[in-house]
Amino acid sequence: MYQYNEQDQNLINARVEQYRDQTRRFLAGEIPDEEFRGLRLMNGLYIQRQAPMLRIAVPYGLMNSVQVRKLADITRKYDKNYAHFTTRTNVQLNWPKLEQVPDILAELAEVQMHAIQTSGNCLRNTTTDHFAGIIPEEIEDPRPWCEIIRQWTTLHPEFAYLPRKFKIAVTGGPEDRAASQVHDIGLHLVKNAAGEIGFEVLVGGGLGRTPVIGKVINDFLPKQDLLTYLEAILRVYNLNGRRDNKYKARIKILVNALGIDEFRKLVDAEWQIIRSTELALTDDYIAKIKGYFEPHPYASDAVDGLSVLENQLEDRADFRAWYERNTRAHKVAGYRAVVISLKPHLKPPGDITDVQLDAVADLADTYNFGEIRSTHDQNLVFAHVAAGDLYTLWQSLRDLNLARANIGTLTDMIVCPGFDFCSLANAHTLGVAEQINAKFDDLDYLYDIGDIKLNMSGCINACAHHHVAHIGILGVDKGGEDFYQITLGGSSREDASLGKIIGKAVPQAEVADTIEKILQVYVKNRFEDERFIETVRRIGLVPFKERVYAAVN
Amino acid sequence: MPLLINHAVAEDSWLLVDEDNFTAHINEDIVVPYELFAEQSDSLLNAEGKLGVRINGDQNLDLLLQNLDKLSLIAIEFPAFTDGRGFSFARILRRSGFTGQVRAEGDVTRDRLEYMERCGFDAFAIPADRYSDDILSAFGEVPVHYQGSADDERPIFRQ
Numbered sequence: 162m163y164q165y166n167e168q169d170q171n172l173i174n175a176r177v178e179q180y181r182d183q184t185r186r187f188l189a190g191e192i193p194d195e196e197f198r199g200l201r202l203m204n205g206l207y208i209q210r211q212a213p214m215l216r217i218a219v220p221y222g223l224m225n226s227v228q229v230r231k232l233a234d235i236t237r238k239y240d241k242n243y244a245h246f247t248t249r250t251n252v253q254l255n256w257p258k259l260e261q262v263p264d265i266l267a268e269l270a271e272v273q274m275h276a277i278q279t280s281g282n283c284l285r286n287t288t289t290d291h292f293a294g295i296i297p298e299e300i301e302d303p304r305p306w307c308e309i310i311r312q313w314t315t316l317h318p319e320f321a322y323l324p325r326k327f328k329i330a331v332t333g334g335p336e337d338r339a340a341s342q343v344h345d346i347g348l349h350l351v352k353n354a355a356g357e358i359g360f361e362v363l364v365g366g367g368l369g370r371t372p373v374i375g376k377v378i379n380d381f382l383p384k385q386d387l388l389t390y391l392e393a394i395l396r397v398y399n400l401n402g403r404r405d406n407k408y409k410a411r412i413k414i415l416v417n418a419l420g421i422d423e424f425r426k427l428v429d430a431e432w433q434i435i436r437s438t439e440l441a442l443t444d445d446y447i448a449k450i451k452g453y454f455e456p457h458p459y460a461s462d463a464v465d466g467l468s469v470l471e472n473q474l475e476d477r478a479d480f481r482a483w484y485e486r487n488t489r490a491h492k493v494a495g496y497r498a499v500v501i502s503l504k505p506h507l508k509p510p511g512d513i514t515d516v517q518l519d520a521v522a523d524l525a526d527t528y529n530f531g532e533i534r535s536t537h538d539q540n541l542v543f544a545h546v547a548a549g550d551l552y553t554l555w556q557s558l559r560d561l562n563l564a565r566a567n568i569g570t571l572t573d574m575i576v577c578p579g580f581d582f583c584s585l586a587n588a589h590t591l592g593v594a595e596q597i598n599a600k601f602d603d604l605d606y607l608y609d610i611g612d613i614k615l616n617m618s619g620c621i622n623a624c625a626h627h628h629v630a631h632i633g634i635l636g637v638d639k640g641g642e643d644f645y646q647i648t649l650g651g652s653s654r655e656d657a658s659l660g661k662i663i664g665k666a667v668p669q670a671e672v673a674d675t676i677e678k679i680l681q682v683y684v685k686n687r688f689e690d691e692r693f694i695e696t697v698r699r700i701g702l703v704p705f706k707e708r709v710y711a712a713v714n
Numbered sequence: 715m716p717l718l719i720n721h722a723v724a725e726d727s728w729l730l731v732d733e734d735n736f737t738a739h740i741n742e743d744i745v746v747p748y749e750l751f752a753e754q755s756d757s758l759l760n761a762e763g764k765l766g767v768r769i770n771g772d773q774n775l776d777l778l779l780q781n782l783d784k785l786s787l788i789a790i791e792f793p794a795f796t797d798g799r800g801f802s803f804a805r806i807l808r809r810s811g812f813t814g815q816v817r818a819e820g821d822v823t824r825d826r827l828e829y830m831e832r833c834g835f836d837a838f839a840i841p842a843d844r845y846s847d848d849i850l851s852a853f854g855e856v857p858v859h860y861q862g863s864a865d866d867e868r869p870i871f872r873q
Contacts, residue, residue, distance in 0.1 A: 168870065172858035179855045183825060191846075192825070196795060200825055282796070312860045312870060318829035319805050319861075322798025388869075399802045400771070434809075439867045446871035 162223050162532065163308045163453045165273045173270045176277060176316070180204050181263035188260070203283055203321065205276030206262055209584050215254045215262060216279040217269060219535050221289045221307035221331075222250030226522035226531040231272040233518035239265050244518065246503060246511045248340075248575055248626060249286050249328070250535040251279055255582055282410075283321050284314035284395070287329045290338045291536040294454065295544050297492040300350045301358055303333035305451045306387065309442070313388050320395050324402035325410035327395070328367075339537060340653035342366050342375045343629055345412045346394065351381065359383045364394060364424070365416030370621050372628040372659050373413040376421040378428065385442040386432075392440060393432035397424070456493075457530040457545055463495030466549020473552045482604065483555055483566040488546075495548050499529075501541040501558060502565040502573070507598050509591050510576040511539035520561050528554050537653075539575055540568065570607040571615055571676075572598055575626060579619035579636065580643075586619030588636020588643045593617060593672050600673035610680055613693045614652070617645075629653035631694045632676065633660045643669045649679070649705060650697045663706050678708045716845045718827075718838045719815070721853055726839075728766055728787060739763075745789055748773045759784050768819070771799030775806060782812045790835075792820035801833045808834035808864040827852040834864035 165173075180200075187197040198208075205216040217232070232252060236244050239261050245253045257265060269275055278285055287310045294302045310329060314320075320327070330341040331348045341347030347363035360382040366375025382390050394412075401419075403409045416424045474481045489498040501521065504510050513521075521541065525533045528550045529543040536542055541563075546554055558564035567573050574597070577583065579590030594617065601607060616630035627633030633648035644666035651660030667675050680693075682705050687696045697705070717726050731744045733753075740757065745766035751758060758765055759781060766787030767778055778788060788807060790800040804816050817837035818830050823844045830838065831853060840849065860870045 168858045172856060172860075175856040175858065182855075196823065196825070199796060282798075315860050316856060317861055318832035318859075318863065319801045320798070321829055322796055322801065322826075324798075396802050396805075400799055404771075404797060404799075439862055439872050440869055443871060449871075 162225060162304075163220075163450070170270075170273070172316070173273070173275045173277070176204075176275065177263060177266045177270050180266060184259070184263055199281065199322075201259075201262075202281035203278060204262075204266070205279035206257075206259070207280060207584075208259075209255075209582055212256045213259050213262070214582065215257045215265065215276060216247070217252045217254070217274060217276050218279050218286050219250050219252055219274075220311045221287055221293075221304055222291055222535040222537075223304065224533045224535070226525045226533065228272045228274055229518050229522040229525070229533050231268065231274070233515040233522070235265055235268055236515045236518070242515045243512055245509070245578065246513065246535050246539045246541070248537055248539065248624065249279075250288050250291075250537060251286055252535065255578070277315055280326075281321075282323045282325050283327065284317060284323075285326055285328045287311060287314065287331060288339050288344075288537060289331045290333055290336070291534050291542045292338065292489060292498055292544065293333055294456070295491045295493075295496075295498055296334055296336070297490070298336065299334040299492075300352055301333055302451075302454055303331040303348075303350060304454050305447070306331050306348070306350070308450050308453070309387065309447070310391070313391070320399055323395075323399055324404050325407060325412075327398070327412065329391075335655060337653070337655040337657070340626065340629060340657075342657035343368050343372065343626070343653060344375065346391065347375050348387075353381045357383070360387060362390065365413040365421070367411050367413040368623040368626055368628050369411065370408055370623075371411075371413065372623070373417065374657050374659065375413075376416065378421060378425050384447065385444075386436060387442060389436050389438065389440050390428075390432055393428045393435060396431055397427045401427070457532075459493045459496060459545070460547060463493070463547040463549070466495060466547050466551075470548045470551060477552075479566070480552060480555055482608070483559075483564055484551065486566045486570065486608070487564070487568045488551065491545065493545075496545050497548060497551060499543040499546050499551070499554065500536070500568045501543065501563050502567055503540050503563070504567055504573050505562050505565050506572075506602060507595050508562075509578070510574050510594060513541075517561050517563060520557070521563070524554060524557055537575075538573060540573070566604065567607060569612045569614075571601050571610055571613050571680075572607060573614075575614075575616040575630070577617070577619050577624040583619060583624075585622055586636065587638035588619040588645065589669070590617050590619040590625070590636060593634070593636075593645065593669060596669075596673045597676065600677065610683070611692060615676075626653060627651075628659050629657065630660060631697065632679065634672065635666075637666050639666070645669065645672050645675075647675060647679075647709075649702060650694065652694060661702055663702055664710050667709075675709055679705055682708045715842055716840050718840065718849070720836055721850055724837075730768075743786070745787060748777075752777060755781070766815070769803070770820075771797055771803070775803055779806070779810055782807070782810060785812070785814060787815040787817060788812065789817040789819050789839075792818060792822055795821040795823060795826060797821075801829065804830065804834035805864070824849050824852045828855055832859065832861075832863040 207214040329346045330339040330344040343366040349361040362379040363375035364378045534542040580586045614631045617634040618625040618627040619636045629651040635646045646666040648660030741762040743764040748769045764786040768789040770791040
């Protein structure tokens with residue numbers, strides 16, 4: 162993974178001191194509230210319902226064990242012994258004190274971490290595939306490109322006061338685990354007819370109040386042009402994006418208003434001016450960054466563990482269930498990727514305690530080259546576990562309540578923190594998640610239902626991406642009471658689509674029962690091996706509507 | 715209103731005029747609003763004094779870009795600190811070869827000075843109630859730049 166050099170370290174150290182001084186001047190009354198709001202947001206600090214919330218950046222979801230131990234330590238010292246992973250693969254503290262944030266940042270800087278641009282109307286953390294670098298079908302590892310983008314976005318002087326926030330995702334191959342089509346910019350590594358590798362560039366995707374699938378602005382961008390092209394898009398957006406209404410300020414609104422062809426003309430005109438400037442990438446720089454993402458020193462005898470593994474899978478049905486749901490193929494023989502479920506029974510999705518963080522760091526050192534990844538789905542990944550280690554790792558994770566065999570199932574939900582923590586939310590998402598967990602605890606039933614994506618957002622801002630879930634749940638407020646609107650048929654994957662609302666919102670108490678009815682329609686109508694999303698696409702919404710809203714006799 | 719030019723407090727040697735009084739001062743060093751420049755560009759460009767134009771993000775920078783060699787000052791207004799269009803304006807002016815003064819006006823306060831300077835501003839009109847003598851320490855708070863700046867176009871990988 163990328164290691165800071167002296168300049169990188171100097172930059173974040175200086176940023177900590179800059180923020181410390183901003184906090185001091187705010188507390189001394191020298192910076193007005195509204196202005197400090199902009200400054201603290203750009204450094205990840207929200208003022209929430211009960212306390213501030215600090216969002217710490219995890220660039221493209223990659224951490225080492227030293228960093229994870231530091232996070233554990235910070236939750237003990239400054240918070241309530243737990244942290245929360247988000248869909249941008251970042252990590253949030255729910256109870257820091259505003260006065261202590263500079264000290265937290267100073268501690269983070271010791272392990273090459275920060276909270277730069279994790280919020281605010283600026284360039285946010287770039288995300289990617291949590292299986293980057295280990296997928297056989299991958300065209301190229303996207304992470305070096307994420308690092309190049311990280312450096313370009315960090316403290317960019319021109320784009321710190323954009324019309325609205327701006328998010329970029331990069332994928333390395335045909336599979337999309339980064340929801341790239343619903344990002345302001347989606348970058349897909351592709352190979353052209355001449356065999357050269359470059360980027361397909363999408364622009365103007367997004368969720369929130371107005372969900373939109375991104376449109377192709379460039380079907381093949383040569384690699385060395387990556388930053389000049391991104392800068393051209395950002396400059397056109399900064400100058401032309403709406404600033405009169407924050408709900409119309411995202412780039413998707415501009416792209417839709419102009420049309421993709423007109424928007425492309427503006428970008429191309431700007432790009433022609435800057436394409437050959439100093440911002441064009443050099444081969445040396447690309448090679449240098451790629452050097453930080455070389456494959457780990459895999460053991461050549463890891464395949465020997467496969468026969469042992471075979472026996473362990475025979476002996477233990479519960480281990481087999483975990484293996485089948487929570488591990489994935491690795492391109493190196495004898496290795497598997499393990500998804501560590503942060504979706505235990507009756508606990509808030511994405512939460513992790515200090516004890517678990519420390520233990521995960523130790524396990525990563527023992528079994529995974531000290532590497533830990535956070536995922537868009539709010540789980541963790543050990544990407545490189547030898548076959549012979551899987552059983553002992555599973556036992557350790559099980560003891561930590563981190564081995565629920567539910568990855569990709571109904572209870573592997575993306576859920577925002579909702580009303581309990583967030584000042585924007587109108588619905589109690591965590592309570593509803595518990596209700597769903599309680600109702601669908603039978604693993605055999607979950608496995609029979611199979612791959613399904615359920616996301617739940619506590620308000621229209623759609624932090625939990627409910628529009629692109631197979632089953633999306635949106636909390637709405639009706640006269641002071643929580644109701645939940647249900648959408649079906651969304652996807653954030655390579656077949657991206659937006660879910661459609663099935664009818665009027667249901668009361669809080671009926672959410673899990675409603676999902677059960679939806680699943681009954683699926684089970685009744687599915688063809689053999691047909692996944693939920695495929696059945697929904699084939700039969701449409703009507704059978705689901707009829708079942709959910711049937712008159713009670 | 716204190717004016718900083720190249721990190722030092724300076725007297726403003728420019729006179730801001732409007733459509734009612736510009737003819738009386740046309741041969742002096744004047745700053746005119748964008749609309750006035752758009753209407754009277756011929757007479758303003760042919761006058762003897764130095765000419766500056768004040769512009770904001772809603773107005774068309776192209777008109778100034780067509781006349782850069784005849785302008786000595788461009789004042790960019792920030793109607794609110796959240797309005798980031800001025801940063802791009804300054805960047806475009808400098809990369810187009812403008813060597814005159816680029817002045818930030820409006821909601822211009824300490825915590826944006828460094829970014830403004832990196833985008834090409836060299837003069838800052840700071841509201842009196844937000845000015846303090848230690849404001850100069852805002853420049854250079856973060857000494858490492860991943861991106862190129864107006865005074866050094868090289869991003870980190872070419873530095």
